[in-house]
Amino acid sequence: MTEPAAPTAPSRRRFLTYLIAAPTLAVATAQAPAEAAVADIVDLGDILILAGAPTAHMLVLTVGEDGGVTFRLPREEVGQGLTTAVAMLVAEELDMPLGQVRVQLEDARPELMFSQFTGSSNSIRSLYDPVRQTAAAARSRLVRAAARQWGLGAGALTTRDGAVHAPDGRTAPYASLAVAAAARDLGALTATPKPESAHRLVGTPASRIDARAMVTGKQQYTLDLDIPGAKPCMVRRPPTVGGTVKSVRNEAAVRAMPGVLGTFAIPTGVAVVAETFGQALDAKNALDVVWGPGTVDGLSDDDVRARLRDAAAPLVELPPLTAHLDAEFDFAFVSHAPMETNSAVADVTPDRATIWSGLKAPIIAQQSIAEELGLPVDKVTVHVVQAGGSFGRRLFFDAALEAAQVSKAAGRPVRLMWSRIDDMRHGRMRPATHHRLRATYALGRVLSFEHRVAAVETDFRHGLGEILTATAARLPGSVGNATFAQTLFHTTVKSPYGFGLTTQHLTEVPLRMPTASWRSVYSANTRGAEEIVVDELAERLGQDPVAFRRASLKSSAQRAVLDRAAREGDWGRPMPAGHAQGIGFHEEYKSRTACLVEIDATDPRRPRVTKAVIVADVGRAVNPRGLEAQLLGGLTDAISTTLRAGLHLDKGLPLEGSYSQFHYARQRDVPTDVRVFVMPASGEPGGAGELGVPAAVGAIANAYARATGTRPRRFPVNFDVDFTPFPR
């Protein structure tokens, strides 16, 4: 790569490099394999990479005079391990210790357009080349600066351990070159990232760069920041989702409560600002508010299910006597429920605003908040703060917008936090879905595979993270969000099997509910349901589930992953009564995975996955240890949502209000034996953050079915209202 843009003027203390290049991405459309789905040819990640390409190289890397390197990452870290993986890429190219690379989360930079969006398991795919090229260019400058100092040719110099080395033994640590390397007259530089065969750090397991901060309590989340004068704030929310404030009956009494500094009506509820969160919570609970109607008042689970069944497209009529298998599935609403509830700090004055929050799409947050406050975008600073989980939730900026509204009204900075109950009930959720599947078969082969999905609308009004695409997504009717949904569905959902004529179809029911993409978006349910049908087809055809999959998969790379899982998991070993194995497979984000679980369902009401073996081929794992963590997380998500965790919608509001009611797995629900195997590198990095969920959903459901002799059709399988809901 050539370096077309000069670095910005160096300060005395550091050197900066901005690199703007024009990368190209070739999307292979020729020679599409037989039975290729849209997502086999171009997937969502390709589209996001193409959209982001013009600005993907506008990255900032600073070599400090302390010898450390700081990389400003235009993405969000929510636990997926991205900062560590990116630090590894930087350290690799610069031949320096990982511990000397710092990664800062970049503020919202609207000029980055589509290149500041964390989603679709696309960060490593989209950053792998630009980050390496940026770091390689920095290395090239450091080498050139040393060459000039020593009067040697740059070609003779090497880099090692954070220093430039000359053949005669002279050494210049990067710290000593930081200013000289920023000189404008170093000449035309070419910088090519290392060949992957030379990688010494990338591809080896590394621990998180923030692990020590996390185990000592020093890791700062939004509400751990000390913003001078920022006071705790909580919001009383309506008794049904989307409800509005009509009036407050006891405003004066609440304002007189201990520690209360003010109450403020905002579009989503009534905010209380107080000296402590304890007092804000008491005051919020004491508020007596007259509410306007919500957006889905009166709607409950049964109504939603009926609407979804009505909406699902009909299956193709079959000729008489065609051998076929039909199955229908329902999946409940699911809370994202990150441990850190929605939160934000805002400091709004008449002529500017500063926001701190965990944001995966900070540009659209900045633009929307500027619009809301009536300020120019460049007067709104949005700091992206590392977050306590997301699972899709932090694509939206609900708390940041509210904090801005309250700060403006209160005339002071506020630290706004959602209560857990509100986070679960009014926070966003994965939409409920209904699935109608039909496969036809003859002579031991599947001839066609149809899947009709009906889903409550998933809100994609964050667009690709900025105002143009968000505005497009906000268009009414059958364009806008619905178009986004169709594109997303068809560029992510595909069958890995050669099942003859395969069609997958999505119909969305546009209920106005607080929804958002949830880890793996459509795939957890859609591909999970398909994996269950694959097992049932194998049974119809008298074949073993692994052998049937093996014969039906499309590629040798897929079969290698399946085979490894079957071998490592000892597929087919005898199991006691009430126990069983189950297998699932999934391919997406240019990656593929197989999951083999064992379940103890001797008590079908409290089954436990006792063992899991997961194999993943992600093309090239930057940090296998981080990848294993993501697969472990995906497994736990699948255990939870398949067996016990969901939301019951009741007259316009989820009943669940805490982890005592939304049964996300705990220690007693998870396997005591988990083994994860990462396949050797074979190409470019694929996506991994969401990869683990769909195969594990299939594996767990299939194991449960085999252990209990049932055919589970509704998920989660054990989903009673086994609690007394909190008051509305």
Next chain:
Amino acid sequence: MPTHRFTVNGQAVTVDAPDDLPLLWALRDHLGIRGPKYGCGIDVCKACTSHLDGEAVRPCVVPVSTVEGREVTTIEGLADGERLHPVQEAWLEQDVAQCGYCQPGQIMAAVALLKRTKNPTDADLDEIANVCRCGTYFRIREAIRSAAARMG
């Protein structure tokens, strides 16, 4: 406003707050000790788990008035200066944390467990009810076993 005197991580502190203010907010909002996290406020998620006189408690449901004269230890007080507690070391070894938000509570729960029993069984580990929404449970189990071995 009542005054409450107690010890946090070896330091004597004074908090002027209503008797029923949960200790969590005395720590976080009055004293600026932000290691213990809010996750539910009702002793369900256990993200705020800390120690009161060496026993695991959830400060979100402990009224500040009840800790008068007692010793509170939060995650910040677990290490001996730069020297980490063996449980923290084990957490690093197993690279347990993902988002990290629940981990202070997980670690404090694990320390309390290992105080009660040197070699916890699977059944003992199953009793830990702290939620980890990233699903790191298996690594938590491995880390506690490793810490138990370190602590002999």
